[in-house]
Structures are given as structure tokens and as C-alpha cells.
Amino acid sequence: MLQITADYQAAGANRHPSAADWDKSGILAFGADRNIALWQPQGSDSRGIFEILKGHEDVVNAVKFLPGSQGILLSGSVDKNLSIWRQNASTRHYHCIQTLHHQENRNHQSSINCIAVAAGSKIFASGSADAIVKIWSLDEQNVASLQQTITIAPRFFPLALALSPLAGAPDSYVLAVAGTKDIIQLYVLDGQKGSDFKIQATLAGHEGWIRSLEFIRENDKPDSDLLLSSASQDKYIRLWRIHQGKELPAAAATPDPSLGAFMPGKSLSNKAHRFKAQDLDFSATFEALLLGHDDWIYSTKWRYGDNKLQLLSASADNSLAIWESDAATGVWVTTTRLGEISAEKGSTSATGSTGGFWTGLWSPSGETVTCLGRTGSWRLWNFESQQDRWIQGVGISGHTQSITGIAWSKDGDYLLSTSSDQTTRLHAKWKRGNQESWHEMARPQIHGYDLNCIDSLGTSQFVSGADEKLLRVFSEPKAVANLLSKLCGIGGSNIEEMPDAANMPVLGLSNKAIEAVADDVEVVNGNSHGRDAVDPASIVHKSTLNLDHPPSEEHLSRHTLWPEIEKLYGHGYEISCLAASHDGTLIATACKASSIDHAVIRLFETKGWLEIRPPLTAHSLTVTRLRFSADDKFLLSVGRDRQWAVFERDADEKATYKLADSNPKGHTRMILDAAWAPATTSVFATAGRDKKVNIWAKDESSKAFICRSTISETHPVTAIDFLDSMVGDVAYLAVGSETGFFAIHSVDFKNGFSIQMLAVKFPRLAPIFLPLYEVPSDPS
Structure with missing residues (x-):
């Protein structure tokens, strides 16, 4: 029997804030269409996806590892089903051990949007587009059983859940629920009085849909307060404190009136919401307002390390921000901002902004962060302690819609793929020393129509067809030829005769050849009347095209286009x-x-x-x-x-x-x-x-x-x-x-x-x- 192994797997991630999670074992799982892809971002071989789990029948919206469970993974999908996966201890492969199917009346009857887990616990919660939250419990064999069904009132669709044990109250939990309203509902399970979650507080303050909720202990003391972060489409992050005791925390007892100055015409409520669990008094109060993003905020993730709290936020303004509380003033400030600087926030333009970041994740060690963008690609940054800064690393990418055609170059050096996601991608093997790994090395075509077919015309040309009645022929630019030669050992011919690079004009579909300019050359932006102004996206400096690693998502979408040399009509x-x-x-x-x-x-x-x-x-x-x-x-x-x-x-x-x-x-x-x-x-x-x-x-x-x-x-x-x-x-x-x-x-x-x-x-x-x-x- 032949032995066949997968050498390369590329899949774009689903654009949903809950569709990815990073386990302490180093595995990052994310939804890829109806499947779940597994990746080790900190792997030394830069391999990318190493396994794809199949089982769902529609797009996967939610993925969550169960903390401390030795490889239990939960997933929820548009197919209305919840799946439980377990890692085999010997083979290290994951397999589905249970599916909570929607055909059972007690289970969800609509798309599952979010899943919440609690550290050190075997209960979890799932939220669905039927405006219902369900509470589940796992037994010793990790088989789930339904414990409670919560019908949300007033009715809204849950988009985010957070679950945490309550300090000092064993077997008691607090569940935060938010979504298509501007409120957060807190449900509390009193471990002494029964097994049901009951609503105890409604937190108001946001002015848009809430996309993310996350609990964390303020410090490693057993009686420390809980902090809840909430991220909203109103461009703000709010922090809430859950405190054990009759007295209110200092921030709620002595509100800072100057905070209202940041939001003209609005006042910040410091109302204390009190509740009890196991005869202990608790309060939920507003803690802080975090301002800094310019567009919708899709996700927040906490991290506690080095005796300090850090919050990672991902936004549609194409930025990933790290927040810390100032030691002197207690004010939460942005200490690091990663991503792009773009005037087109949330844009979907081909060579402009990437349309925002949908989720951001911490590595277990906190030394790496990743984020998912609109194009389904992952970006990665590693913290270099010697330089005291974050350095962008090698992420992964893949098509986000059906692949409709693939073609090898005539000499077999690289592979071209084209897709209904309106892109053509070039995949090649990155060779360095004794290591080899496949990566997307160029994105020759970004189109306005779904692409249907492709074929290679030689070592440096290809032709593609789309839903537009004509064919387009593309020729390799010098920037890509040099990149393939340097990283992949692919020798290009007639490199000096090639154009430097290509770009796509605004409102155009045809890639135009452009020349790279030296770093010290100043580009005159039009004349005195503002005519003939140069699009900043079309300016490429020569140093930008000189890479020693596979290109990042920003580089792929801006600087690896191939110029179009011909159109073929007739159909x-x-x-x-x-x-x-x-x-x-x-x-x-x-x-x-x-x-x-x-x-x-x-x-x-x-x-x-x-x-x-x-x-x-x-x-x-x-x-x-x-x-x-x-x-x-x-x-x-x-x-x-x-x-x-x-x-x-x-x-x-x-x-x-x-x-x-x-x-x-x-x-x-x-x-x-x-x-x-x-x-x-x-x-x-x-x-x-x-x-x-x-x-x-x-x-x-x-x-x-x-x-x-x-x-x-x-x-x-x-x-x-x-x-x-x-x-x-x-x-x-x-x-x-x-x-x-x-x-x-x-x-x-x-x-x-x-x-x-x-x-x-x-x-x-x-x-x-x-x-x-x-x-x-x-x-x-």
C-alpha cells in the first residue's frame, strides 16, 4: 500500500471573533469553513496547518479548548451542532467523541455563535442565534449532558459569553451574556441553593452590539476580584469588577468625574449591582473605560504574567492593541499597537486596508500574539526582549472560499491556485538550511469577480478566467522573481526585463506595472492644482521588496501583484x-x-x-x-x-x-x-x-x-x-x-x-x- 502524507495544507480562517482559540499545549485551533484547522504558531519548522478536523456540516463559528482537560476541544457551527473533540494520547490526533445534534429537541435549533468555558471546571455554556444559552456538563468520560436552558429576555442574539468560578464560593459560577443589544446580563449559579443560573444584574453603558466578553482574576490570590472586559461596536472597551464583600471597591465608591470628559454629553454610570452566592455578598461595578480604537472592536483577551495584567484587543481599524494599567494612576493605557496604519478603516479594497482584525490571541507564554484579518490570514508577532519590541513573524494564509482551479508552473517549481474568494495565490517551498516548508509567496491577482480557472503559460506567465466573459494574462514582476529566487531557489529568466512590481488602480480591475523607487527618493504628489496625484498605495520602495522570509499578509496584498499584459475576448x-x-x-x-x-x-x-x-x-x-x-x-x-x-x-x-x-x-x-x-x-x-x-x-x-x-x-x-x-x-x-x-x-x-x-x-x-x-x- 502506498504511503501518502500531506506536505502542505492551506485554509483561510472563518471571520468570526469566537472561531479560534490557543491552548496551553501550543496548538491554535480555528474554524476553516466547515472544518477545524490546527496550527502551532511557535513551531520551529514554520510548517503551518498540520491537521484538519472534519465533522461539521456548515461554517464553524466557535472553537474553544477546555482548560486543564488534557486535550478537549469544543466547537459550534452554523449547522446548529456542538462537537466535542479529544486528543489521542499516543497519536496526538484529535477525533470527535460526541456531537450534540440539533435534531434532538433539547439541543440548539439555530446557528451556534459562541462558547464559554471556566478554568478548572467541566461545565461550559453555548449561545445560539435562537436567543438561547445552554449550560452543559462533562462527566468523567467527557460526555456532555444538558444542565439548563436559558431563554434570553429581553430577546437578543448572544454573540459573546464568559464563564468563571466565583471567588470564595465553591461550585458557584458567574456567566456573562452579551450580543445584539448594548447590555450585558450576569447570571449566577449558587452552588448551595440549586443547579440553575439565575439573572442577577444587567450592566449598561455600551452603545452598540457587544462582540467579546472575557473574565480574569485580578491577581493570583484566591480571594482576588474578577475583572470582565467587554468589547463593542461603539469603539470602546469597558472593564467591570466583580467584588466579594459588602463594601464597594474603591473605584465604585469614589467615582472619578473627569472620566466623563472623554465622552461629551455622556456620563459614566457607577451603579453597584449586588447579588449573593452561598450567603456571600458580591457586587458588580463599572471599573474603567478604554479609549483608543477608531472602529468596531471584535475581541479582547486577558493575560496575567510578570505580576501584571495585560489586555489584548483586536479592532476593525486594522490594529491590535495591548493595554496595561498605569502603576501610578491606575489608568488603562495602550502600551503597544500592532497592525497597519491606514486611512481606510475597515476597507475591503484589494491593495488598501485589510478590512480589520477579527480576533487576537495570546500564546500560552505571552511571548507571541496572533490576529486574524478579513482575508482569512493569520499575522504573528514575537516579543524580542533584547530589543524590547514586537517583531512580525511568519503567519499562515489560505483561501476563504472554494478553490476552483489549481495549476503547477510548467517546470513544477510553484503552484498557482484560484478561488471564489476572488484571489489568485502562488504557493512555493521556502528553503533555508536543512529546513523546508510551503508558504504563500505571492498573490498575483486580486479581482472583483469570482475566479473560475487558471493555467500556467510557462515559468513566468499565467492566464485566468472569471465570471466576466474574458480572460486575463499576467506576467511575473521582478519583485516576485527575486523573492522566489532568494527564498525558494527558483531561478527566473530575463529578470532584468521584468517590471519592478504592479499595483491595482482605484476602481480598476487591471494590475498595472510600476517601478520601485529608492528609499531616499521623494515622490512629488501631483502638481499645484492637485492633478496627477500619486496614489500612496502605488509607491513601492526597493527595500520593501527585499525579504528574507515569506511575505506577510500586508506584503502579499500590496506588493506581490503581477502586472496584466493582455485581455482575451470572445465569449x-x-x-x-x-x-x-x-x-x-x-x-x-x-x-x-x-x-x-x-x-x-x-x-x-x-x-x-x-x-x-x-x-x-x-x-x-x-x-x-x-x-x-x-x-x-x-x-x-x-x-x-x-x-x-x-x-x-x-x-x-x-x-x-x-x-x-x-x-x-x-x-x-x-x-x-x-x-x-x-x-x-x-x-x-x-x-x-x-x-x-x-x-x-x-x-x-x-x-x-x-x-x-x-x-x-x-x-x-x-x-x-x-x-x-x-x-x-x-x-x-x-x-x-x-x-x-x-x-x-x-x-x-x-x-x-x-x-x-x-x-x-x-x-x-x-x-x-x-x-x-x-x-x-x-x-x-
């Missing part, structure tokens, strides 16, 4: 598929079609970028896949009309193809993919929604392609490909289904095209999961 509808010939001289394309008139294949030559007429005709519905044979002698097409067609190249007119064979009943359902066998022009495979893969071979007497073998699968087959070289008389065929399972088969050409499965099917992966698998040359 009447959205581009459905394309293929470039192996010699790079031809591009074949097709578009979405419901009639014979549009179900044509257009050919373009790459010397003058002109269409070769007339277009090729054979299909009556959308062509789903185009493939050139290894020697470009044949062009294979398959479509939704259930047929395949083979076009043969004219011996004299190399740019001309003519229909050589077709089968209108190639499959009983639509055909979704096709592939030529290596080192031959007489064998190809087709895959269809009828759950079959057919192997077709040319009959030497009739010159027609006939079906010689069939692979039957349990689900519709959506993708196939042959290994690009033969092993003896055997070809390897990878087969993937719409459920995410795939298998490797061997096809023996000399033994009647007999087929043998060589690799077991892998678990379902998310549609945004991009795997690279390494197959050994020795099949044994």
Missing part, C-alpha cells in the same frame, strides 16, 4: 474552463452555455494574442474541462451534455484543431473532469456525476476511443489526474469525489487496463483546503 458568458498547451503557444477556453451557439471552444495563440477562427464545436451545454495531451497533438473536452470530444492538431497548421472523435454518451450524467495518461496520446480518463471514472483507449483498427475499464465510486467524481510519468507500464490515477474523499489507483496498460486501488480514501476536507501529496516512485 458571451462567464468563463467555465481553460487550458494552455504544454508548449505555451495556445490557450483553449470555454464559457457557461445552455445552447450550442455558446458551447464552443475558442483557441487563442500567445504570440499575438489573437483568436483562431472558427471556434471548435462539439458540445451543446457548458464545457467543464479542457486538457491538452502531453505532446499537444490532441485537445480533450468534456461537458455537462455528458459527452467527451477529442480534437486533433493539423500536421501543417499547428494552431488548427479538428474534431477527431466524440462520444455523446460517454457517461450517464454530466462529465466533470478529464485527464490524459502520461507519455501517450491514446489513453485518457473521464469522471462524472454518475459516480464513475472511465478509462478510454484508442483502438488501432478503427482509430476510435473505446472504454477499456471503469472505476466505480460511492459519490459523484469531481476531479481526476494522472501522475505525469509512468512507473513501468503502470500509470497512477488520483480520483476525488464531491464529498472530499479521494483515492489513488494504478492502471496497468499491458494487463488489460486492470485497476487496483493503492491508497485508502482520506477524510473529507473543506472546499477551501488545498492539499499537496507526495507519492513515492516505488509503488511497494
